[in-house]
Amino acid sequence: MRLTKIGEFGLIERFKKRINLDSSVIKGSGDDCAVIKFNKNKYMLFTCDMIVEGVDFTTRTNPYLVGRKALAVSISDIAACGGVPAYCLVSLGLKPNSSLELADKIFKGLRDLAREFKINIVGGDISRADKLTIDVSLIGFVEKKYLVLRSQAKVGDKIFVTGSLGGSLKNKHLKFIPRVREARFLVKNFKINSMIDISDGLVQDMGHILKQSNVGAVVYEGLIPKSKQAKSIEDSLYSGEDFELLFSLSHKEAKRLLAKNLKVFRPIGEIVDKKQGLRLIDKHSREKQVKARGFRHF
Amino acid sequence: MRLTKIGEFGLIERFKKRINLDSSVIKGSGDDCAVIKFNKNKYMLFTCDMIVEGVDFTTRTNPYLVGRKALAVSISDIAACGGVPAYCLVSLGLKPNSSLELADKIFKGLRDLAREFKINIVGGDISRADKLTIDVSLIGFVEKKYLVLRSQAKVGDKIFVTGSLGGSLKNKHLKFIPRVREARFLVKNFKINSMIDISDGLVQDMGHILKQSNVGAVVYEGLIPKSKQAKSIEDSLYSGEDFELLFSLSHKEAKRLLAKNLKVFRPIGEIVDKKQGLRLIDKHSREKQVKARGFRHF
Numbered sequence: 001m002r003l004t005k006i007g008e009f010g011l012i013e014r015f016k017k018r019i020n021l022d023s024s025v026i027k028g029s030g031d032d033c034a035v036i037k038f039n040k041n042k043y044m045l046f047t048c049d050m051i052v053e054g055v056d057f058t059t060r061t062n063p064y065l066v067g068r069k070a071l072a073v074s075i076s077d078i079a080a081c082g083g084v085p086a087y088c089l090v091s092l093g094l095k096p097n098s099s100l101e102l103a104d105k106i107f108k109g110l111r112d113l114a115r116e117f118k119i120n121i122v123g124g125d126i127s128r129a130d131k132l133t134i135d136v137s138l139i140g141f142v143e144k145k146y147l148v149l150r151s152q153a154k155v156g157d158k159i160f161v162t163g164s165l166g167g168s169l170k171n172k173h174l175k176f177i178p179r180v181r182e183a184r185f186l187v188k189n190f191k192i193n194s195m196i197d198i199s200d201g202l203v204q205d206m207g208h209i210l211k212q213s214n215v216g217a218v219v220y221e222g223l224i225p226k227s228k229q230a231k232s233i234e235d236s237l238y239s240g241e242d243f244e245l246l247f248s249l250s251h252k253e254a255k256r257l258l259a260k261n262l263k264v265f266r267p268i269g270e271i272v273d274k275k276q277g278l279r280l281i282d283k284h285s286r287e288k289q290v291k292a293r294g295f296r297h298f
Numbered sequence: 299m300r301l302t303k304i305g306e307f308g309l310i311e312r313f314k315k316r317i318n319l320d321s322s323v324i325k326g327s328g329d330d331c332a333v334i335k336f337n338k339n340k341y342m343l344f345t346c347d348m349i350v351e352g353v354d355f356t357t358r359t360n361p362y363l364v365g366r367k368a369l370a371v372s373i374s375d376i377a378a379c380g381g382v383p384a385y386c387l388v389s390l391g392l393k394p395n396s397s398l399e400l401a402d403k404i405f406k407g408l409r410d411l412a413r414e415f416k417i418n419i420v421g422g423d424i425s426r427a428d429k430l431t432i433d434v435s436l437i438g439f440v441e442k443k444y445l446v447l448r449s450q451a452k453v454g455d456k457i458f459v460t461g462s463l464g465g466s467l468k469n470k471h472l473k474f475i476p477r478v479r480e481a482r483f484l485v486k487n488f489k490i491n492s493m494i495d496i497s498d499g500l501v502q503d504m505g506h507i508l509k510q511s512n513v514g515a516v517v518y519e520g521l522i523p524k525s526k527q528a529k530s531i532e533d534s535l536y537s538g539e540d541f542e543l544l545f546s547l548s549h550k551e552a553k554r555l556l557a558k559n560l561k562v563f564r565p566i567g568e569i570v571d572k573k574q575g576l577r578l579i580d581k582h583s584r585e586k587q588v589k590a591r592g593f594r595h596f
Contacts, residue, residue: 001398008424011398015405021418025385034420036385039337048435050389050425087323087334091348091389091433096596100299100309107313120319122332126306127348128595131428135389137346137435297426298394 003298011298030212031149032080032197033140043147047077048137055297057174059132063102065174067109070134073199075117075178076243080197081149082187083142084180087120090136093129106134117180146187148247153194153213157271158254162245162264165202165237166230173241182264183245190257195247201238204294205246206278216276219269222283237280240295301596309596328510329447330378330495331438341445345375346435353595355472357430361400363472365407368432371497373415373476374541378495379447380485381440382478383417388434391427404432415478444485446545451492451511455569456552460543460562463500463535464528471539480562481543488555493545499536502592503544504576514574517567520581535578538593 003011016029026043027035033045051073053059057066071088078085090110094103114121119138162182179197186192194213198205202224210217226236248271249257257265272279280288301309314327324341325333331343349371351357355364369386376383388408392401412419417436460480477495484490492511496503500522508515519531528534546569547555555563570577578586 003392003396003398003401004394006398011401011424012422014402015419018405018409019419020413021420022416025418025420028418029421031421034385034387036420046385046387046420046437048387048389048421048423048433050391050423050427050431050433052391052425052427052431054428055426087332087344089332089344089346089435091346091435093348093350093431094301094596096302098301100301100304103301103309104312107316111316115318118320120323120326121313121317122319122323122334122344123327123329123346124310125346125348125433126309126595127350128353129348129350129429129431130352133348133350133391133427133431135346135348135423135433135435137387137389137433139344139437297424298392 008297027149032077035081035147038141042141042143045078045081045083045140045142047074048135049073050133050135052133053131061174063105064109067106068113069174070136071110071113072176072178073243074136074138075180076197078138078140079178079180079183080195080245081142082146082183082192082195083140084184085117085119085138085140087122087139088114088136089122090124090134092124093127093133095130095132096128148187148192148195150194150196150209151212153209153215153248153271154250155215155271155273156251157193157248158251158267159217159219159248159269159271160265160267161225164225164227165198165242165244166227166235166239168239168241170229172229176243178243179245186247190249190253193248193250195245198242198244198246200240201294202246203237203278203290209246210278214274216272216274216278217269218272218276218279218281220281221288223266223268225266238291238293306595325447330375333379333445336439340439340441343376343379343381343438343440345372346433347371347375348431348433350431351429359472361403362407365404366411367472368434369408369411370474370476371541372434372436373478374495376436376438377476377478377481378493378543379440380444380481380490380493381438382482383415383436383438385418385420385437386412386434387420388422388432390422391425391431393428393430394426446485446490446493448492448494448507449510451507451513451546451569452548453513453569453571454549455491455546456549456565457515457517457546457567457569458563458565459523462523462525463496463540463542464525464533464537466537466539468527470527474541476541477543484545488547488551491546491548493543496540496542496544498538499592500544501535501576501588507544508576512572514570514572514576515567516570516574516577516579518579519586521564521566523564536589536591
């Protein structure tokens, strides 16, 4: 049987079932980060992301931005859990004929972003590889009371996104600023029931929240903040690598958030009963078919 | 300038100089693990290792053993710092046409070893890749009083290794049992001044201890425990992937260790003044030239 039959998420589910975890693990595989007991007040967050030439960037991509992206995607995962990043390791697979200049640029991209977010690059591994490959593993922390997972969305919640969606592959996927500031603002000031970062497209990532929270959702296309780069609304619904936050909070909390009048947070729908699944409503209030699309590795 | 000119270790040194670390980091890049403040009694250890098809294993290697190795090499790093492994993430780069059976076998190799060492596999990332690539990042813990680095070897120390050396690439590099038990026995019962795991060959890894401890060493070839697979003494001196422990302790502590009569620990030489560099003495008590060999990625 080929991997393409089961796909990335099927494979993760398959592996997950076979793993035993001890009681110090609050949340294992299946959220943006693993959540581990740390001390009386905090949890430790632990995440990794591998980016590969030809999949996440091309040979013509500015290496500075490749290094930057390798770290940014993991920071985004920490943000999605409401936390703050702290320590990272970098595994770097370089082609044997690589230039020192290339390695320097990748490293500078990583380091500059690490400085911006006060992350300690505490080590790593360098290996020979056929395609440039960077895997960053990142440890962060979150106060217990601020932890947000994908699994606590409630019927009646309002759904929000940060920023705008679509067309990220033109530029934003290399230059986005992980939404740590926004996430911290949210968890400190509101009771956020569920959150995820949009890495595989709004519809697909919304699906993760619905599945893990055992709920459905109605999303209004007309409310989705479309980025300038998005060619169509389909782009905003299905294209990957926006790295914006998708989150839900109660009606009451949503009202308080809206009262702040902050353009970065936009309501796009609400959580409904599981039976409804994911429903898309177009500008003419018509039900629209949801496609099983979004980024897939296999 | 090509990477081959500066090499893996040159590159690590180069990057290291450009990193700022805050005071919570006891040891950043340049040891077997990063060492981070954790609580009153313990440090957190953090390490990663990337293994790549065509470098660390071949397409014909049993995938179960590939998965096993991916985790084993990181456990070995935790052992070298005197610690115990606890949580890992696995980034898996799979070829698009891979079979589910392959993925299952890799995962089983990882999981079985994780169970053996009571490690929680708390998550990971799956990506498309041209060559099978596995990067494992591992968090461990060590009591503050038991932490061992590469940098505290003292003139007069006796140098020991565990097990036997050489010829690992025939089999052992895929099947070795990381020396956690031996390392814990050592740190709990003796004052170990320096330790490293032998991944790039005895001479090259000895070099890391000497450089970071600012000392020299005399190693007696006749004392080196040669593995059955080693073709010659050169194999035991320079070939990589033994994943045995190389450590030093004071003359007094060494006497206590030898008195235990444990075959797994063998004395091979002593730490001397830095001026002497690394000296190899052959069976006929003759000085032998040390070659700049050992595993190199570039």
